[in-house]
Amino acid sequence: MSLPLRRGFSSESQADTPIEAQKPAEAQPAAPVRQTPASSLDIYSGDPNFMTSLARGLIVIQAFTQQAPQMTISQLSLKTGLSRAAVRRCLYTLTKLGFAGAEDGTRYALRPKLLSLSNTYTASNALSTSAQPILERMSAAFHESFSVATLDGDDIVYIARTTVSRVMAVDLHIGSRLPAYCTSMGRVLLAHQSAEWIEQYLARVLLTPHTTRTVTTADKLMVLLRNARRNGYALVDQELEVGLRSLAVPVFTPSGRMVATLNLSGSAPRMPVYDMQTRFLPHLRNAANELGALLR
Structure with missing residues (x-):
């Protein structure tokens, strides 16, 4: 005669069940939430203004x-x-x-x-209006492309530019944005931020390789930033785009505040590194000093 089953047990003893089956199912990792421009507004939730x-x-x-x-x-x-x-x-x-x-x-x-909005900025911004004639004079003298940019978030933004020939695959213009970590202007701007700001920047930015020359480690980038601050310029050799070489210097106001960077960009085969450092660097510094003196 069979014995009645005890309440709460099945006819198959738990002891006979494989150990793997006795373990609770492991929770599956949650799928990463896709970050979108709209999700960046969440931090302002509840702000009545x-x-x-x-x-x-x-x-x-x-x-x-x-x-x-x-x-x-x-x-x-x-x-x-x-x-x-x-x-x-x-x-x-x-x-x-x-x-x-x-x-x-x-x-x-x-x-x-929509251009009226950007024109309002360039017309009312002293840095942009002061930089443009200086860059145009430089381009006329050297037949090269010159730019002025500022830092906006993790990118550089062009606020003044002259172009004598297209040196990049992407057509750059006022308002164009590029990553700061792999551009000469970006490195100058990063180099003059506080140590705490740079640490936070390196913690959040993804150092994506654009070419085989792109610096993609935080330690090496820190060395380059220290050199840029100590030497007063940054030179980037084909890290953003193959065949593109650029040189940038900081722009300081008379009070000593760094507000922008001025650069020269050109074809790497046509513009050797030594030539950029000896021929163009002094002129870039003079132009940056001239621009800074106008920002009172």
């Missing part, structure tokens, strides 16, 4: 690039992390104001009126 609608509109504007000059609402939603409804409202407002539009009703693009 923060205009979320304005911030969303600016995110939509910044989503358009040279590589993606036209996009649908769905594409913009995916790229920005905003809902389709939010993107639609932003585009509706921008279209009504003349800053955006869609020829076929589906693919949106920015309109020339």
